[in-house]
Structures are given as C-alpha cells and as structure tokens.
Amino acid sequence: MTTTPPPSPTQQQQVQVHQLDTLHGVYFPCIQSILGVILFLRLTHITSQAGCLFTSLLILISSASTLFTWSSLSAIVTNGQIESSSGPYYIISRTLGADIGCSLGLLYYIGNTLSCSMFVLGAVEAVQHSIRAYYARWGYGFSGHVFRWDVQVLAIVLVVSMAGCVHVGTKYVTLFSNLFLGVTLASVLCMCVGCALFAMGLDDGNLQPYDRSFGENLWPRYEPDPYTGMIPNFFSCLALIYPC
Numbered sequence: 257m258t259t260t261p262p263p264s265p266t267q268q269q270q271v272q273v274h275q276l277d278t279l280h281g282v283y284f285p286c287i288q289s290i291l292g293v294i295l296f297l298r299l300t301h302i303t304s305q306a307g308c309l310f311t312s313l314l315i316l317i318s319s320a321s322t323l324f325t326w327s328s329l330s331a332i333v334t335n336g337q338i339e340s341s342s343g344p345y346y347i348i349s350r351t352l353g354a355d356i357g358c359s360l361g362l363l364y365y366i367g368n369t370l371s372c373s374m375f376v377l378g379a380v381e382a383v384q385h386s387i388r389a390y391y392a393r394w395g396y397g398f399s400g401h402v403f404r405w406d407v408q409v410l411a412i413v414l415v416v417s418m419a420g421c422v423h424v425g426t427k428y429v430t431l432f433s434n435l436f437l438g439v440t441l442a443s444v445l446c447m448c449v450g451c452a453l454f455a456m457g458l459d460d461g462n463l464q465p466y467d468r469s470f471g472e473n474l475w476p477r478y479e480p481d482p483y484t485g486m487i488p489n490f491f492s493c494l495a496l497i498y499p500c
Contacts, residue, residue, distance in 0.1 A: 284437055
C-alpha cells in the first residue's frame with residue numbers, strides 16, 4: 257500500500273503564493289465595483305433629473321439593500337465552518353440547502369451576467385464620448401459611430417478580451433484590474449483637483465450661470481431624454497443607479 261507523502265514546506269509556500277490577500281481579494285474588487293463605469297456615466301444624469309436630495313435618497317436605498325444582503329451573508333459565514341476557496345454560491349447552498357442555494361445561485365449568475373453586459377456597454381459609450389469630444393475640440397461634428405454595428409462589434413471584442421484574460425489565469429486578471437483601478441483613482445483625483453480649483457476661483461469650467469445656484473439643483477426637474485424622448489421618474493432613476 258502506497259501513501260502520498262505530505263507536502264513539503266516549499267510546496268506549501270508555492271500554493272500560498274497564488275492566493276489573494278485581503279487587499280487584492282477584498283478591498284480592490286469592492287472599490288472597483290463601487291467606482292464603476294455606470295457610476296461615472298449615470299450619476300451626473302440622475303442628479304440633473306432627480307436633484308441632489310432625491311439622488312442622495314436613491315444612493316441610500318441602494319446602499320441599504322447591499323448592506324442587508326452582505327449582513328445576512330456575513331451572519332452565515334460567521335456561524336459555521338467555511339472552506340477558504342468557497343464562494344457565495346457554495347456558502348449559501350451548503351448552509352441553507354440545495355433548493356434555496358439553486359434559486360439564489362441562478363439569480364446570482366443572472367445578476368453577474370447582466371452587470372457584465374452593462375459595464376461593457378458603458379465602456380463602449382465612454383469610448384464614443386471620448387471620440388466625440390476629440391473631434392468637437394477641433395471643430396468637427398462627429399456622432400461617435402464609425403459604422404452601423406460598431407457598438408455591438410466593440411462590445412463583443414471587449415467581452416472576448418476579458419474572457420481570454422480570465423482564461424489565462426487570475427494572476428493576469430489581478431494585474432489588469434490593479435492597472436484599471438489606478439486609472440480610475442487618478443480620474444477621481446482629477447475631479448477633486450478640479451473642484452478645489454473651482455472653489456478657489458482659479459478655473460470656472462464649463463458651467464452655466466444657472467448651474468452655479470445650489471437651490472436650482474436641489475429638487476427634481478425631470479426632462480425628456482434627448483435620444484428616446486421619454487421622461488424619467490424616480491423609479492427609472494433608481495433602476496439606473498442600483499447596479500452601481
């Protein structure tokens with residue numbers, strides 16, 4: 257009868273190298289999820305439509321939903337023995353049973369799939385805004401569309417690129433995510449610097465006179481969408497900001 261020898265300290269050290277620490281496995285992904293492309297593209301639109309007070313209420317509702325969800329998951333984790341490599345679906349299915357775990361796992365999969373598609377379309381929209389702003393700086397009018405199906409083609413290219421990055425290994429996923437997080441934090445820093453320069457009177461920006469009145473932007477003022485013509489309401493704004 258042959259027995260497998262226990263792993264040597266060198267092998268154990270090599271296994272531990274591939275595991276993510278708290279910073280790269282918890283804090284950085286959470287910051288990336290909060291500071292997503294949807295927040296950058298939709299928060300200003302929602303604030304202009306719903307006003308500062310109702311936008312704050314929308315953020316409070318979304319944050320409360322997330323807080324209750326993760327409080328329940330934390331209660332499950334801290335009241336049982338959980339394997340180190342297990343995810344949310346494993347924890348729920350092994351704790352609450354296969355029936356509830358299957359239902360929640362299906363919703364979890366659909367939520368991740370839809371959020372991925374929204375993030376990809378948001379990235380494509382950001383590219384279009386950048387191209388449009390570049391041509392507008394030189395006095396050329398450009399809609400941002402290169403050909404008819406350019407949005408779909410660019411979205412497919414992004415999805416295939418992300419799938420290839422995930423297929424190669426989590427090490428490269430972490431590497432690229434840290435790079436993108438650095439770009440995101442740099443853009444947030446630029447916005448803070450811009451606010452400081454505006455407060456000191458060193459840069460007026462592109463604000464109109466009515467934009468400088470805080471009371472004018474305090475309450476909702478729903479206006480038709482320039483592309484669809486539909487007038488948003490409180491719940492449509494909630495649907496926009498909730499995935500953030």
